[in-house]
Amino acid sequence: MIPAAFDYARASSAEEAIALIGQYGDEAKFLAGGHSLLPLMKLRLAQPTVLVDIGRVPDLSYIREEGDQIAIGALTRHMDVETSPLLHQHVPLLAHAAGHVGDPQVRHRGTIGGSIAHADPASDLPATTLALGATYVAKGPNGTREIAAADFYHGFLTSALEADEMLVEIRVPKMNGAGWSFQKFNRRAQDWAIVGVAAWRRNGDAGVALVNMGSVPILATDVASAASSRIGSAIRRVTNWLDTSLAAAQADPQPDLNASADYRVHLAKVLTRRALEAASA
């Protein structure tokens, strides 16, 4: 399969990329690693008329410590997130989840910024960074702005990014020794999660987010108050949340070849329990 024809422009800086996108308008797309966009283009599910290749923009691939956060450049590849000693030390949940993306070949090319900007609710890193309370930094023609992960995901493959904005950095709070777990249920090694759960827990605080339970990654909103209680109580609180609040949280699990909607809800409860137990061990 070959994508529909498009014009190709290579940007040598973030500023140039943003100017090019502004010039070409809505039909243009940024191309980073291309491992979300090119498969869609080959299937003609996406047909941008212009690709602005940001893959060679220097200085957007880094992982560095900034106070109580780790800052990750948007063009940092999954393999570099997976193997980063700094992330293993301070945000092990994110390094681990990055190792679940696709397969090694995909992780050699795909980028954390591309995965988040693509905003696929079935992807591992949007939900993981959401659970961790990450902040995303977007750069546009009028400068940069910070967007909380909780405000970023608007719908299926739709985010708070404006058409002429580029995701440039992901800031993730240090986990400070919190227990964590990433539960991914799928039927084949390299598949997307049928349902996944990213969770961390520390005295008095916790975060849980669900993969592939609706049109956006889902943040369990009342787990923090449960976190200081005993593990059994915390699990009950989250399970109750799943029972009562999934719909309000935009969760709308869809049936497909792999799972019915009811089965997805069941999986979400089972995996959430496992994740919280593992994070509390």
Next chain:
Amino acid sequence: MEISVTVNGVKHTAEVEGRTLLVHFVREQLGMTGTNIGCDTSSCGACSVHLDGEAVKSCTILAVQADGTEITTIEGMAGADGTLHPMQQAFMENHGLQCGYCTPGMVMAATSLLKENPNPTEEDVRLGLEGNLCRCTGYHNIVQSVLAAAKA
């Protein structure tokens, strides 16, 4: 647009369309058909090549994205005198192939894996090859081949 790509040590300069995939550039414009197209959806790994030393799926990379890089395909693995690469030798000695269709991709993924993890466990090999499918289901001997190559 015009791109320059070094493939198996030889620099090629060619005119490509923006939408030309790296695998089509290698197979059709350069005539190196050792790299196979399997699923064409970045699942099966048959099209794996090395881009600047790392295994990638050439069906999911534009040729223009490879401009200025060094590509190694299965044709570049054996020595100039025909001596097989240790991974190829290990696949031969351990019956690591049946129909052979996935083999070029397996060899490229496996050599990339050993570069990142020179002493893998069996589980490391199985996980490291999760992006390569063998529809003969010959995984057992493929894994044995990679473990043998790691010791070679």
